[in-house]
Amino acid sequence: MIDERQRRAIERLQQFGLRSTPQRRAIWNVFAQLGQGHLTAEEVLDRAQAELPELSRATVYKTLGEFVRVGLLRTVAGHGPLRFDPNLDASHHHFICERCQQIVDVHLTGIEQLRLQQPGLRVHRIRILVEGRCAACAAEPDA
Amino acid sequence: MIDERQRRAIERLQQFGLRSTPQRRAIWNVFAQLGQGHLTAEEVLDRAQAELPELSRATVYKTLGEFVRVGLLRTVAGHGPLRFDPNLDASHHHFICERCQQIVDVHLTGIEQLRLQQPGLRVHRIRILVEGRCAACAAEPDA
DNA sequence: CTCCGTGCAAAGATTTTGCAGGAAC
DNA sequence: GTTCCTGCAAAATCTTTGCACGGAG
Numbered sequence: 362m363i364d365e366r367q368r369r370a371i372e373r374l375q376q377f378g379l380r381s382t383p384q385r386r387a388i389w390n391v392f393a394q395l396g397q398g399h400l401t402a403e404e405v406l407d408r409a410q411a412e413l414p415e416l417s418r419a420t421v422y423k424t425l426g427e428f429v430r431v432g433l434l435r436t437v438a439g440h441g442p443l444r445f446d447p448n449l450d451a452s453h454h455h456f457i458c459e460r461c462q463q464i465v466d467v468h469l470t471g472i473e474q475l476r477l478q479q480p481g482l483r484v485h486r487i488r489i490l491v492e493g494r495c496a497a498c499a500a501e502p503d504a
Numbered sequence: 505m506i507d508e509r510q511r512r513a514i515e516r517l518q519q520f521g522l523r524s525t526p527q528r529r530a531i532w533n534v535f536a537q538l539g540q541g542h543l544t545a546e547e548v549l550d551r552a553q554a555e556l557p558e559l560s561r562a563t564v565y566k567t568l569g570e571f572v573r574v575g576l577l578r579t580v581a582g583h584g585p586l587r588f589d590p591n592l593d594a595s596h597h598h599f600i601c602e603r604c605q606q607i608v609d610v611h612l613t614g615i616e617q618l619r620l621q622q623p624g625l626r627v628h629r630i631r632i633l634v635e636g637r638c639a640a641c642a643a644e645p646d647a
Numbered sequence: 648c649t650c651c652g653t654g655c656a657a658a659g660a661t662t663t664t665g666c667a668g669g670a671a672c
Numbered sequence: 673g674t675t676c677c678t679g680c681a682a683a684a685t686c687t688t689t690g691c692a693c694g695g696a697g
Contacts, residue, residue, distance in 0.1 A: 380670090380671055380672075384677080384678070415678095416679090417678070418662095419663085419681090422662060423678085438581040439581060441660090442662090443662090456625055459628065467621065471617035475632075478612065479608075481638075481642070482636055482637070482638060482639065483642045484634055484635075487633070487634050488632070489618075491630050491631075492629040493625055493628040494626040495625060525652065526695095565687060584686090
């Protein structure tokens with residue numbers, strides 16, 4: 362069970378050309394058991410230390426940077442610290458609730474019809490951030 | 505000429521319900537003479553100090569926050585520090601060159617056709633960040 | 648006159664870096 | 673054995689805050 366999890370972590374890291382270390386496995390396992398989510402470096406540190414208490418903050422930052430570089434994670438910039446997203450589905454985007462600040466993955470149709478009105482720009486990726494109120498907060502009265 | 509500029513700054517601040525102070529006028533004037541652009545707080549400080557050398561960093565941060573709150577500026581989050589955009593055109597979005605990091609305003613058609621596939625979310629705004637290579641950097645060999 | 652904005656300095660939050668020892672392959 | 677990773681501590685970067693004074697309305 363646990364061994365199975367570690368085996369999968371090792372495999373995943375190697376798929377992306379990374380050496381397998383206890384630190385990297387612990388960090389990867391945080392995301393593997395998370396499913397959908399968007400964690401800050403600090404949150405990753407907290408959770409990964411459950412598996413590996415001596416893990417350091419510097420290693421978390423360096424490792425998250427590596428994971429992004431090789432394509433194992435993507436970043437989500439909003440307010441506050443950078444967040445990391447294990448969902449690699451190229452067609453997903455993000456919704457952020459302006460009241461509770463929660464971020465959720467969303468899918469949008471119609472993206473293929475988007476056309477840039479400026480010539481000369483080579484497009485590699487489109488990031489869409491939808492802002493509004495989540496279901497729970499939409500029911501609330503205030504600002 | 506200069507008086508005319510200050511008169512316009514005062515008018516603009518009052519339109520948005522803000523008291524007119526030398527600091528706020530100097531900061532507004534930075535954006536007024538900028539046209540299109542996306543400045544960091546530090547860049548705003550540097551430029552505004554040309555008009556008002558004793559302007560402090562804390563005031564710049566507080567004032568930019570106020571300007572955003574009342575709708576005189578919008579923010580652009582990317583890599584690095586937050587940037588501030590005086591372009592209030594609701595239909596404009598941003599292109600960032602992944603090589604030189606320059607941000608330019610862009611227009612996109614087809615945004616009205618975008619549809620969220622999740623129910624229960626109340627949408628207030630959509631921010632689109634297009635990533636790629638600008639014309640100059642597209643000609644370069646690569647990273 | 649009252650309230651709000653400003654400046655200073657300090658603190659807080661987030662992220663990066665240099666380097667020595669140790670682990671991965 | 674070679675290369676790369678890790679941890680520590682320090683620093684760099686970016687932003688916020690508390691408070692006393694002074695200016696705006």
